Each structure stands twice: as structure tokens, then as C-alpha cells.
Amino acid sequence: MEGSTNMRLFIVLVIVCVFGIITFALTAAILGTLNKRLDTIESKLPSTNSLESTTSTTTQSPQNLTLAQLTIIPDGGCTESDWKKAIGPTTGRVALIKRGGSCAFADRAAQAPKFNVTGILFYNDGLLPDRMTPIEVSLGQDNALPALFLSYTVGEALAASARNISFNVTVQLGINLKNLSDFPVGNICADTPTGDVTQTIVIGSHSDSVPAGPGINDNGSGSAANLGLAIALSRLFNTPTYSKYKYRVRFCWWGAEEIGLLGSKDHVKKAKTSTNVGERLIDYLINLNYDMLGSPNYMFGIYDGRTAKNDTPPIALAGSRKITDLFHDWFNQQKLPSTLTDFSGRSDYGPFLAEGVVAERDRYGQMLGQGMGGIVGAAYDPCYHKACDSIQNMNLFAYEKMIQAAAYVLEYLGRQDNLKAWLYPTNGI
Ligand SMILES: *[C@@H]1O[C@H](CO)[C@@H](O)[C@H](O)[C@H]1NC(C)=O
Ligand SMILES: *[C@@H]1O[C@H](CO)[C@@H](O)[C@H](O)[C@H]1NC(C)=O
Ligand SMILES: *[C@@H]1O[C@H](CO)[C@@H](O)[C@H](O)[C@H]1NC(C)=O
Ligand SMILES: *[C@@H]1O[C@H](CO)[C@@H](O)[C@H](O)[C@H]1NC(C)=O
Numbered sequence: 474m475e476g477s478t479n480m481r482l483f484i485v486l487v488i489v490c491v492f493g494i495i496t497f498a499l500t501a502a503i504l505g506t507l508n509k510r511l512d513t514i515e516s517k518l519p520s521t522n523s524l525e526s527t528t529s530t531t532t533q534s535p536q537n538l539t540l541a542q543l544t545i546i547p548d549g550g551c552t553e554s555d556w557k558k559a560i561g562p563t564t565g566r567v568a569l570i571k572r573g574g575s576c577a578f579a580d581r582a583a584q585a586p587k588f589n590v591t592g593i594l595f596y597n598d599g600l601l602p603d604r605m606t607p608i609e610v611s612l613g614q615d616n617a618l619p620a621l622f623l624s625y626t627v628g629e630a631l632a633a634s635a636r637n638i639s640f641n642v643t644v645q646l647g648i649n650l651k652n653l654s655d656f657p658v659g660n661i662c663a664d665t666p667t668g669d670v671t672q673t674i675v676i677g678s679h680s681d682s683v684p685a686g687p688g689i690n691d692n693g694s695g696s697a698a699n700l701g702l703a704i705a706l707s708r709l710f711n712t713p714t715y716s717k718y719k720y721r722v723r724f725c726w727w728g729a730e731e732i733g734l735l736g737s738k739d740h741v742k743k744a745k746t747s748t749n750v751g752e753r754l755i756d757y758l759i760n761l762n763y764d765m766l767g768s769p770n771y772m773f774g775i776y777d778g779r780t781a782k783n784d785t786p787p788i789a790l791a792g793s794r795k796i797t798d799l800f801h802d803w804f805n806q807q808k809l810p811s812t813l814t815d816f817s818g819r820s821d822y823g824p825f826l827a828e829g830v831v832a833e834r835d836r837y838g839q840m841l842g843q844g845m846g847g848i849v850g851a852a853y854d855p856c857y858h859k860a861c862d863s864i865q866n867m868n869l870f871a872y873e874k875m876i877q878a879a880a881y882v883l884e885y886l887g888r889q890d891n892l893k894a895w896l897y898p899t900n901g902i
């Protein structure tokens with residue numbers, strides 16, 4: 474770290490989504506919504522012998538389904554009206570949904586219970602060479618239906634069979650559930666020795682990855698950025714000309730994020746009941762979260778506080794919006810593009826190709842220069858949750874900018890005269 478008040482990091486590792494922001498109240502809400510349990514799922518189709526599948530996300534223990542018939546849900550199944558256009562009845566059947574439409578996969582799954590389906594089969598759309606194989610997606614924490622993501626080939630074969638009444642095609646999903654309820658959780662937190670412990674800024678990142686790969690972008694990039702911020706701040710605090718913040722900063726590395734945010738949930742749960750000053754939830758003013766900061770086909774992603782879920786405590790909203798604006802302003806000042814991403818807590822579609830990417834890539838190209846806008850139609854991180862999420866899987870330019878943005882925001886918050894009043898303006902102080 475060099476520089477004075479302007480923190481610049483050179484942990485040249487890696488950056489792309491500033492999954493930022495949030496006040497303590499919101500933290501709890503957000504943590505409860507992402508589900509990434511990686512249950513092992515095997516599936517068998519009586520009429521198809523080639524089946525490719527990926528892990529999928531299920532929450533409660535689904536039973537093994539016996540021979541359910543298929544119903545095709547058109548147009549991606551994002552909305553209730555897509556589901557109403559189902560080809561055939563839905564009750565007691567397995568929904569077959571081709572990738573498409575513009576919403577998170579969790580939003581599609583959220584429609585399913587209303588239509589009484591017993592399971593969901595998504596499949597890739599085959600529109601591009603890299604859209605043939607299954608992808609891994611996350612469904613909401615509240616999803617209780619077994620779900621699988623299939624390849625384009627298998628999905629199309631099933632769809633063709635389902636359309637032909639004479640086949641009367643049925644599927645059987647065999648599911649091996651792993652009970653992870655006793656999964657060990659290990660978090661590491663490091664605090665600045667100075668600053669008001671009852672006014673703590675929490676900066677989090679997750680230290681685990683998925684079994685499939687080393688997880689250098691997801692989430693080594695966030696963890697390393699967090700460590701870089703901590704080291705930088707420590708050095709600055711030891712510099713006589715640099716005045717320390719009034720606030721304590723707590724840097725945390727959460728464990729077991731990939732299987733359902735277990736580490737951060739555990740921390741929040743304990744904070745809620747703690748009576749130790751400095752360890753209580755009320756001692757936390759804000760949580761900034763950094764994850765996947767260096768995707769090869771990056772975007773400068775900022776969680777948009779305006780899209781917070783409806784059940785987010787109102788007290789948390791104003792501050793979340795201000796933090797979003799703070800990041801946004803920084804990217805604007807740097808003449809860099811940025812992308813506001815959904816802050817609904819279900820934003821896991823970020824790593825994947827989202828619709829609208831063409832416009833986004835154009836905008837990035839315009840601001841960053843010809844050829845710098847990223848690849849249209851490609852995933853932000855094609856190695857997401859794969860073995861190739863290695864040190865090569867990082868865009869260093871983007872990563873550096875993301876860490877600078879993170880440093881800027883920390884410094885900005887740390888220098889507030891009254892951070893609480895800044896974050897919670899309507900609450901009075
Ligand atoms: C789902 O089941 C419920 C309860 O049996 C029923 O009221 C509802 O109409 C069903 N929905 C559909 C779309 O069939
Ligand atoms: C349905 O399958 C049968 C048996 O393979 C075939 O003869 C028929 O042409 C198919 N119908 C359609 C509409 O594809
Ligand atoms: C189709 O299969 C289902 C489930 O096996 C069965 O209940 C149903 O009677 C079959 N329908 C026809 C027309 O064969
Ligand atoms: C579901 O099916 C799989 C594969 O046949 C089997 O290993 C597993 O024990 C079954 N689970 C339940 C709950 O019956």
C-alpha cells in the first residue's frame with residue numbers, strides 16, 4: 474500500500490463485483506436469502522440414457538420422485554404468465570424450463586410452488602457453443618423443490634418427447650441428500666485496535682470455495698482484497714500523519730459461504746444475542762461485502778440499494794442507497810463504467826450471462842476504449858465454480874479498480890464525523 478489518505482492497493486491479485494453495502498439490519502435479511510447448498514443429485518430418466526447434470530440447489534429434503542410427467546413452461550418461466558402458458562397441466566408434474574427470459578433462476582423457482590409442480594428441470598439454450606452444457610445456478614433459500622440443470626441436448630430431447638403425447642414421457646429424479654446441518658463453521662475476524670467498538674464498520678468476504686475448484690476469483694479475490702485493505706489500513710494507522718478513524722473496523726473472513734452462508738449467518742446469530750459491548754448487532758453500523766472482484770469478462774458491479782427486498786427493515790434503506798451512490802460516484806469520477814446489480818439477495822445470476830449484456834458491453838467499450846468493453850454473450854466468469862477458477866482466471870485491471878473503489882469507500886466512511894447519522898439519516902441521532 475502506498476499513498477497517504479488515498480488508499481491504493483497493490484495486492485495485485487485480482488477484481489469484479491462489489492457486493493457491497495448494507496447496514497446491520499439489512500445484513501441479516503440478505504444473509505438469509507441466498508442458498509447455495511450443493512447437494513449431490515443423481516437423476517435417471519427411463520427413456521433417455523444420456524443425462525448430464527450438475528449439482529443443483531435444494532433445501533429441504535426432497536423425496537425421490539417417482540415417474541412424474543413433464544410439463545414445458547415457455548419463455549423462461551420468469552413470470553406467472555409464463556407458467557400459465559404451460560403446455561399441459563402443472564400439478565404433480567415436473568416443470569421443464571429452457572434458459573431464457575431475464576430474471577434470476579431463483580425467481581423462476583419461486584413461481585413453481587404456486588403451480589404445484591414436484592420438481593424443476595432447467596436446461597441450457599444452445600444458442601452459443603458455451604451454452605450447451607449445464608450450468609450451476611442457485612435457487613432461493615426458500616426453495617424446497619428438487620431442481621436440476623440439464624444440457625441443451627438432454628433438455629431438447631425431453632422437450633421433444635414431452636410435446637409428443639404418444640410418448641407419455643415421465644422422469645424420475647433420484648436425489649442423494651447430504652445433511653450438512655452440522656457443518657463446521659470457521660470465521661476469522663480482525664479488528665483495528667482503535668475506534669469506537671460500538672460503531673463498527675464490518676468488511677466481509679468468504680474464505681471458502683466450492684469443491685470443484687480452487688476458487689481464486691470466487692472468492693480468493695474478495696478475501697485477498699479484504700486482507701489488502703486490512704494491511705493497508707494498519708500501515709496507515711502507524712503513519713503519524715494519518716489520523717485514525719473514530720470507528721472500529723472489523724475485517725471478517727466468513728467460512729462455509731458456498732453451502733448456504735453458514736459462517737456469516739452464525740456470526741449474525743451470535744451478535745443478535747450477545748450482551749458484550751462491541752459484539753452486539755447494534756454495535757455494527759455497516760457491512761461491506763466483497764466477492765468475485767476479478768472476473769475475466771468483468772463488470773464493475775455495485776449492489777443497488779434501491780432494489781433491496783421488500784422485507785428489508787426501512788431503517789437500513791437510506792444508508793444502503795447512499796453506499797451504492799458512493800461506489801457509483803467513484804466509478805464515475807474515474808471515468809469507469811459500472812453496473813448496478815440486483816440487491817434482492819438472489820443476485821447469483823451475476824456470474825452468468827444476463828440478458829442486456831450487449832448494451833452493457835457497448836457502454837463499457839465506449840468508456841474504456843475500443844475492444845475494452847468485454848465479450849458480448851460470454852459469461853462474466855466462465856470458470857465460476859469450476860476447476861479453472863485459478864490464478865489465470867483474473868482480470869487484474871478490473872480487480873485493481875475494484876479494490877481502489879473499496880478503499881475509497883472505507884476511507885470515506887471512516888472520515889465521517891458522524892457515520893451513524895450519515896447511514897441512518899431518518900432515525901435521528
Ligand atoms: C395448486 O394446488 C392448490 C391446492 O390444492 C390449488 O388450490 C391450486 O389451484 C393449484 N394451482 C394450480 C395452478 O393448479
Ligand atoms: C410422436 O411420436 C411418434 C412415435 O415415434 C411419431 O410417429 C409421431 O410422428 C410423433 N408425433 C409428432 C407430432 O412428432
Ligand atoms: C402416462 O404416464 C402416467 C405416469 O406413468 C400414467 O399415470 C398415465 O396413465 C399415462 N398416460 C397414458 C395416456 O398412457
Ligand atoms: C433416492 O434414490 C437414490 C438413488 O436411487 C438412493 O440412493 C437414495 O437412498 C434415495 N433416497 C431416498 C430418501 O429414498
Ligand SMILES: *[C@@H]1O[C@H](CO)[C@@H](O)[C@H](O)[C@H]1NC(C)=O
Binds near residue numbers: 653
Ligand atoms: C440433519 O441432522 C440434524 C441434526 O444433526 C437433524 O436434526 C435433522 O433432522 C437432519 N435432517 C435430515 C433431513 O436428515
Ligand SMILES: *[C@H]1O[C@H](CO)[C@@H](O)[C@H](O)[C@H]1NC(C)=O
Binds near residue numbers: 492677678691
Ligand atoms: C460469494 O459470497 C457472497 C457472500 O459472501 C455471496 O453473496 C455470493 O453469492 C458469493 N458468490 C458466488 C459466486 O459464490
